[in-house]
Amino acid sequence: MVVQASNRQETRKPFALPRFLTAEHPFPWLLPATAMMVIFGIYPLVYAIWLSLHKRNVVTRANVFDPAYNWFKVLHDERVWNALGNTLIYTVIALIIQLVLGLLIALLLDSDRKGYSILRALMTLPLVVPPAVTAMMFLLMLDGSFGVLSRSLYALNLLSPAKPILANSSTALAGVLLADIWQWTPFMVLIMMAGLRSLPKEPFEAAAIDGATAIQAFFRLTLPLMSRVIAIAVLIRGIDLFRIFDYVKVMTDSGPGTATETLTSYSGRIYFTGEFTYASTIALLTLIIVIVVSTIFMKLFRVKL
Amino acid sequence: MEQPVHLQRLRDIIAILIVALFMFPIAWWALTSIKPMSAMFNKDKVVVFDFEPTSVNYRVVMLGQSRSEIAIESGSTFGVGGSSSYDSRRTILDSLLIAIGSTTLTTLIAMLASYALSRMSFRGRDSYLNWVLGQRFMPPIAIIVPLVTMYKTVGMRDTDNLYLGYVGLILMHALINLPIAILLMKSFFDDVPKDVDEAAMIDGATRWQTFGKVVMPMVRGGMAATAVLCFIFSWTEFLLSLFLTTTIRTVPVKITTFVTSTGSEWGFISALGTAAIVPGFIFILLVQKHLVRGLTLGSLKE
Numbered sequence: 001m002v003v004q005a006s007n008r009q010e011t012r013k014p015f016a017l018p019r020f021l022t023a024e025h026p027f028p029w030l031l032p033a034t035a036m037m038v039i040f041g042i043y044p045l046v047y048a049i050w051l052s053l054h055k056r057n058v059v060t061r062a063n064v065f066d067p068a069y070n071w072f073k074v075l076h077d078e079r080v081w082n083a084l085g086n087t088l089i090y091t092v093i094a095l096i097i098q099l100v101l102g103l104l105i106a107l108l109l110d111s112d113r114k115g116y117s118i119l120r121a122l123m124t125l126p127l128v129v130p131p132a133v134t135a136m137m138f139l140l141m142l143d144g145s146f147g148v149l150s151r152s153l154y155a156l157n158l159l160s161p162a163k164p165i166l167a168n169s170s171t172a173l174a175g176v177l178l179a180d181i182w183q184w185t186p187f188m189v190l191i192m193m194a195g196l197r198s199l200p201k202e203p204f205e206a207a208a209i210d211g212a213t214a215i216q217a218f219f220r221l222t223l224p225l226m227s228r229v230i231a232i233a234v235l236i237r238g239i240d241l242f243r244i245f246d247y248v249k250v251m252t253d254s255g256p257g258t259a260t261e262t263l264t265s266y267s268g269r270i271y272f273t274g275e276f277t278y279a280s281t282i283a284l285l286t287l288i289i290v291i292v293v294s295t296i297f298m299k300l301f302r303v304k305l
Numbered sequence: 306m307e308q309p310v311h312l313q314r315l316r317d318i319i320a321i322l323i324v325a326l327f328m329f330p331i332a333w334w335a336l337t338s339i340k341p342m343s344a345m346f347n348k349d350k351v352v353v354f355d356f357e358p359t360s361v362n363y364r365v366v367m368l369g370q371s372r373s374e375i376a377i378e379s380g381s382t383f384g385v386g387g388s389s390s391y392d393s394r395r396t397i398l399d400s401l402l403i404a405i406g407s408t409t410l411t412t413l414i415a416m417l418a419s420y421a422l423s424r425m426s427f428r429g430r431d432s433y434l435n436w437v438l439g440q441r442f443m444p445p446i447a448i449i450v451p452l453v454t455m456y457k458t459v460g461m462r463d464t465d466n467l468y469l470g471y472v473g474l475i476l477m478h479a480l481i482n483l484p485i486a487i488l489l490m491k492s493f494f495d496d497v498p499k500d501v502d503e504a505a506m507i508d509g510a511t512r513w514q515t516f517g518k519v520v521m522p523m524v525r526g527g528m529a530a531t532a533v534l535c536f537i538f539s540w541t542e543f544l545l546s547l548f549l550t551t552t553i554r555t556v557p558v559k560i561t562t563f564v565t566s567t568g569s570e571w572g573f574i575s576a577l578g579t580a581a582i583v584p585g586f587i588f589i590l591l592v593q594k595h596l597v598r599g600l601t602l603g604s605l606k607e
Binding site: 022023024025026028029030032033034036037040041043044045047048051105108109111113115116119121122123124125126127128129130131132133134135136137138139140141146148151152182185186187190191193194195229232233236239243245246249250264267268271276277279280283284286287290291294304 | 413548
């Protein structure tokens with residue numbers, strides 16, 4: 001679309017390729033990528049909006065145009081509000097824990113001493129485990145009867161065998177969070193480490209001469225100087241957390257009941273009941289919230305990716 | 306910052322402990338895959354090392370042997386029944402094919418787009434970049450319903466035509482990786498000064514020659530890193546593969562089918578899981594240098 005806008009100003013020479021088709025013009029370079037994103041990204045999205053304006057009869061499989069039906073339903077569906085609450089709790093808790101742990105571990109591992117580079121490399125390994133596999137891993141370790149983590153928690157009296165962590169509606173979300181934290185804290189560690197590496201040396205030397213303690217230097221210098229890095233990490237991780245699907249789907253399938261139901265997993269559940277138009281509406285609601293919140297965040301903290 | 310020796314020791318110990326804590330699930334997983342059933346499901350205690358290692362799980366998952374075959378071979382009773390649904394050889398091939406196909410496609414398309422975005426100035430360049438970024442954050446679930454309908458209409462579901470099914474999933478994986486690839490490659494192109502292009506073109510090279518013979522060789526490392534990350538993202542993708550395909554099963558989807566209402570096959574799950582994380586481990590060690598840049602879509606450099 002952008003490309004087309006700039007096409008109009010081109011003047012053509014007779015018997016030559018129009019200028020927008022030559023290598024000097026961005027058009028041919030951007031064409032494949034744009035086509036791909038329009039056909040498989042934008043078109044389905046517009047189609048999803050169109051679908052959300054239809055009421056679907058699950059039995060007759062007919063879509064009837066009724067623009068307000070799904071959007072009215074979405075606002076009055078208690079499960080949507082429950083799912084939104086779960087998603088928000090999940091996102092905020094995971095974000096805080098991952099950020100704090102990430103920063104602490106980055107400070108710990110940021111050393112030139114022998115062996116630390118190996119520790120840093122090992123720390124990145126959780127990132128490449130497929131999330132579905134991570135979910136299975138934690139499902140195994142949190143298994144009510146044979147899971148090693150469950151048994152350790154039983155031994156420490158932190159959990160009772162009568163209430164396995166994933167089968168109990170008050171602790172299930174925590175179980176899912178555990179998998180997320182294990183997998184994505186390394187993401188924060190890596191980014192914080194890059195941030196620490198890029199800090200200028202002079203302010204810290206000056207602070208040391210002025211007799212500042214390490215803790216003062218951390219809060220007065222490290223954190224403010226890292227604010228851009230932290231904001232970028234929070235933005236990327238936050239959006240990905242809000243779209244959480246894999247862990248919930250695999251570990252609890254939104255259950256028990258709706259205790260771990262998030263917006264995306266609820267949409268997926270509705271999808272399998274055949275009410276496609278409503279599933280689309282919930283998915284679009286997720287997208288709208290992501291866009292609004294991330295735009296506000298980017299304006300507020302003046303981050304640009 | 307010089308620290309006293311004992312503090313430094315303490316720091317070393319804490320650092321090792323923390324990393325060990327993060328390595329524990331992977332180690333436990335690998336250990337489970339070679340445990341016999343009796344050690345896995347022991348009511349009295351958690352079995353850590355005191356068991357006879359077995360290769361049964363790998364033989365079923367990776368070699369497609371059936372459980373009864375193994376039972377006869379070893380003379381022990383090891384459950385009965387077919388194991389065809391646990392044979393994951395095709396799953397691994399499916400995953401590889403889709404990851405390699407989508408990585409190739411993404412890399413080629415993104416290479417062109419990112420070169421233009423880095424080298425040419427045109428109206429709407431920034432909005433185009435923002436639009437690409439927006440695509441990265443779109444929840445895939447929002448486009449699933451229309452996609453399935455779309456694929457059904459043109460007969461591209463794997464149940465309509467297996468080959469087109471592969472093409473369909475490859476295209477979708479390529480699409481979700483495209484924004485990352487474009488932004489990341491652009492940041493690598495940005496590292497090369499524009500003077501290089503100008504010098505080449507003054508010497509009479511065309512745009513294409515400048516791109517292919519001058520600039521591309523200079524960003525080879527970055528391109529490789531981008532491709533590796535795309536491969537990993539495709540290899541680990543779950544949602545689209547789950548919704549879009551039924552006969553084509555990628556590894557992350559297949560592994561979740563091992564949990565059944567009658568009980569979970571932890572041995573097979575952990576064997577396939579271990580096999581599934583090996584390629585990622587090898588690849589991520591190759592791209593350590595560019596990892597931060599990759600994960601932040603090119604906005605942070607290390």
